Amino acid sequence: MFRQLLSSQIIIYHLILFLSFSLSVNYFVDLVFINYLSYVLFHLTLIYLVFYFLHFSIVPISFLYGIFFDIFLIDYISPHLICFLVFVFLFYYSKKYLLNFSAKTISYIMLGLTLLMFISEALLANIFFNYPINYQNLSWLLFTLLIVFFPSLFIFSKIDKL
Amino acid sequence: MALSFKVKAISRSRFLKNFLVSIIFFLSFFLIFFSKSEYFLVNKFKSISNNYLYPITSFFVAPVKVISYIQTELYEFRNLKFENNILKEEVIRLKKWQALAIHNNSENKVLKKLLNSTDSSLTLIKTASLISRNDFMFSKMININAGIKDGVLNDMAVVNYRGLVGRTIDTSIGNSRVLLLTDPNSSIAVKTISNSNYSLLQGSDDGIHLVSTFNKDEKLPRVGDLVITSGSAQVFPSNILVGKIVKVTKEIFYVLPFVDFKNIDYVQVVENK
Numbered sequence: 001m002f003r004q005l006l007s008s009q010i011i012i013y014h015l016i017l018f019l020s021f022s023l024s025v026n027y028f029v030d031l032v033f034i035n036y037l038s039y040v041l042f043h044l045t046l047i048y049l050v051f052y053f054l055h056f057s058i059v060p061i062s063f064l065y066g067i068f069f070d071i072f073l074i075d076y077i078s079p080h081l082i083c084f085l086v087f088v089f090l091f092y093y094s095k096k097y098l099l100n101f102s103a104k105t106i107s108y109i110m111l112g113l114t115l116l117m118f119i120s121e122a123l124l125a126n127i128f129f130n131y132p133i134n135y136q137n138l139s140w141l142l143f144t145l146l147i148v149f150f151p152s153l154f155i156f157s158k159i160d161k162l
Numbered sequence: 163m164a165l166s167f168k169v170k171a172i173s174r175s176r177f178l179k180n181f182l183v184s185i186i187f188f189l190s191f192f193l194i195f196f197s198k199s200e201y202f203l204v205n206k207f208k209s210i211s212n213n214y215l216y217p218i219t220s221f222f223v224a225p226v227k228v229i230s231y232i233q234t235e236l237y238e239f240r241n242l243k244f245e246n247n248i249l250k251e252e253v254i255r256l257k258k259w260q261a262l263a264i265h266n267n268s269e270n271k272v273l274k275k276l277l278n279s280t281d282s283s284l285t286l287i288k289t290a291s292l293i294s295r296n297d298f299m300f301s302k303m304i305n306i307n308a309g310i311k312d313g314v315l316n317d318m319a320v321v322n323y324r325g326l327v328g329r330t331i332d333t334s335i336g337n338s339r340v341l342l343l344t345d346p347n348s349s350i351a352v353k354t355i356s357n358s359n360y361s362l363l364q365g366s367d368d369g370i371h372l373v374s375t376f377n378k379d380e381k382l383p384r385v386g387d388l389v390i391t392s393g394s395a396q397v398f399p400s401n402i403l404v405g406k407i408v409k410v411t412k413e414i415f416y417v418l419p420f421v422d423f424k425n426i427d428y429v430q431v432v433e434n435k
Contacts, residue, residue, distance in 0.1 A: 022219035027295040028230045029424050030237075035298045056179055063186050067193065071211050074300045075331070075339070077197040077204070081190055128198070131300045131346055132367040 010053055012159050014061075016045050021065060025072040036144045043114050044145075044152050046084065050091050051098075051110060052160070062088045074131070079124035083117050111149055115142060209334035216305065216337075220294060284399055287431040288312040293337065297423070302345035302365060304328075306429060309336045314431050317397055322429045325403035325420040326350070326391060330431060340429065343404070343419055344369055351395035352404055352417075354387040360394065363404070363417060372405060372417040382415055383407055389417050399434045 023038030046065070050058055066081030073080075091098070101109070118141050125131040196204045220227075238245075290308035297303060308314045310333055320327040320340045328342040341348050344365040350372070353360050360378035383389075387407045393400025405419040 019222060022222040023226065024298070025219055025296065026223045026227075027298040028226060029295070030233055031226065031230050032298075034226060039299070056182070059186060060182065063190065068211060068215060070197075071208050072216075072296055073298065075208070075296075075303060075341075077193045079300075081194065085186070085190060125300050129300075129347065134299075134367070134369070137299060 008162055009159055010049075010055075012162070013045055013049050013053065013156075017042060017049070017061075017065070020045065021068070025069070033144070036140050037148065040114070040141060040144045040148055041152065043117055044110070044149070045156075047087070047110050047113055047117075048153075048156050050088055051106065054092070054095065059085075059088055059092075074125055074129060076129050078128050079121045082124060083121050087113065087117065107150075107153060110153075111145070114145055114149075118142070118145075205332065208332050212305065212332060212337055212339065213334050216294060283401070283435050284432045285435050287318060287433060288314055289428060289430050290314075290338075291428050292426055296339075297342065297344075297369075301347070302342040302369065302423070303331075304340050304342065304426060306338050306340055306431075307336065308431055309334050309338050311335050312431075314338050318431050318433050319391075319398045319402065320429050320431055321402055322421060322426060324422065325405070326398065327421050327423075327426065327429050329397060338431075342423055343372060343421070344423055349375070349395075350398060350404065351392045352389045353392040354383040354389055354407070356387050357381075357383065359383045359387075360392055361415075363389070366416065370418070371408070372419060374414045374417075377413075377415075382410055382413075385410055393434075399432065 020038040020042035062084040066084040069080035070077040288308040290306040293305040328340045332339040346365045361374045362376040363372040366373040389404045391398040391402045405417040408418045409416040
C-alpha cells in the first residue's frame with residue numbers, strides 16, 4: 001500500500017504541492033506574479049495528482065491543505081476545504097466514468113476544473129465571509145492558468161516518466 | 163497533452179477508509195461550523211498553525227524573499243538621484259514647519275497646564291516588526307512578531323507613524339495577526355475632524371479605499387475632510403488618524419487611508435490609557 005505513496009513521482013508532486021503552497025501563503029508585494037503562479041500551480045498539481053495518482057491518502061492531504069489555505073488566506077475555515085474535499089470525493093466516486101475519456105479531453109476537463117475551483121472558492125468566500133469577488137484577481141488567475149497549463153502538463157508528463 | 167488515463171487506486175481495508183472519511187467529514191463540519199463563531203478550540207488551532215507552519219513555509223520561500231529584496235534595492239538604487247532631490251526640497255519645507263511646531267508645542271504645554279488636562283490617551287504595548295503578509299487573495303492581514311508574552315491581546319489597535327493600521331486578531335505566544343483596515347470584514351467607528359460626522363467604515367472591494375457603511379443622522383462629509391477614530395465602538399482609541407475623504411456619492415463616501423499598506427515595516431500595538 002505504501003509503495004505507491006513513496007514512489008519518486010509522488011514525492012516530487014508532493015514537494016511541488018508544498019512549495020507552491022508556501023509561495024501562495026506568503027505574499028510578495030513586488031513579485032505578485034509568483035503568488036498567482038504558485039496558487040495556480042498548487043491547484044493544477046492537486047488535480048493532476050487526483051486524476052493520475054489517486055490514492056486514499058490524497059483525502060487527508062487535501063483536507064489539511066484546505067484548512068491551512070483557509071487559515072492563512074481567509075482566517076476562517078471553509079472555501080478551500082469545501083472545494084478540495086468536494087472535488088476529491090466527486091472524482092473518487094466518478095472515476096469509472098472518466099476512464100473512457102481520451103487524454104486530450106481529460107486535459108480540458110482539468111483546465112475547466114481548475115477554473116471552476118477558483119470561481120467556487122471566491123464564491124464561497126463571498127457567501128460565507130462577505131469577501132467581495134475580486135474580478136481582477138480572477139482574471140489574473142485565469143490568465144496565469146492559460147499560460148502555465150500546457151507547460152505544466154508537459155513537465156508533469158516528464159516527471160511521470162522518471 | 164496529458165497522459166492517457168490510468169487510475170492506480172488501491173482498495174484495501176474498506177473499514178479504515180470509511181472510518182477516515184467519517185472522521186474527516188466530522189472534523190470538516192466541526193471546523194466550518196465553529197470557525198465562524200470563533201470557538202476557542204478553532205482559535206487555538208489557528209494560533210498553532212500560525213506559530214509552527216508559518217516558519218516552515220517562510221524557510222522554503224526564503225530564496226524568493228531574497229530575490230524580492232534585491233529587486234526592491236535595485237529599484238531604489240536607480241531612483242536614488244531623483245529621490246535625493248525630492249528629499250532636499252522636503253528638508254527645506256520641514257525646517258519651516260519644525261519652527262512652527264516647536265512654537266505650537268510650547269504653547270500647547272502652557273495651555274494644558276492652565277486647563278489641568280491629561281496628556282496623550284494612548285499606551286504603547288509593543289513595537290513590532292512585520293513577519294509576513296497574507297493580503298494576497300481574500301483577506302487583508304499581516305503577521306507581526308509580538309504576542310501574548312508582550313502583553314498583546316485580541317482586538318488591540320495597531321498604528322504606525324502614518325496612522326491607524328488595523329487591529330490584532332489571533333494572538334499567540336510570540337506572534338499576532340493584524341486585520342488591516344482595508345479588509346472587508348474590518349469595521350471602524352470614525353468621525354471627521356471638521357464637523358464631527360460620525361460614521362462606520364469598512365474595506366472596499368478594490369482593497370485600497372475604505373467605504374462608509376453607516377452615517378449618523380445621514381449626514382455626509384465633504385471631499386478632503388480628514389477622518390479620525392471616534393472611539394465610540396470601544397475597539398480603537400479615539401483621535402487616531404485614519405485617512406482623507408476622496409469621493410462622496412449620494413449615500414456613501416470613500417476614504418483613502420494615510421497608511422501605505424504595501425510598505426509596512428514596523429507597527430505599534432497601543433491601547434487606551
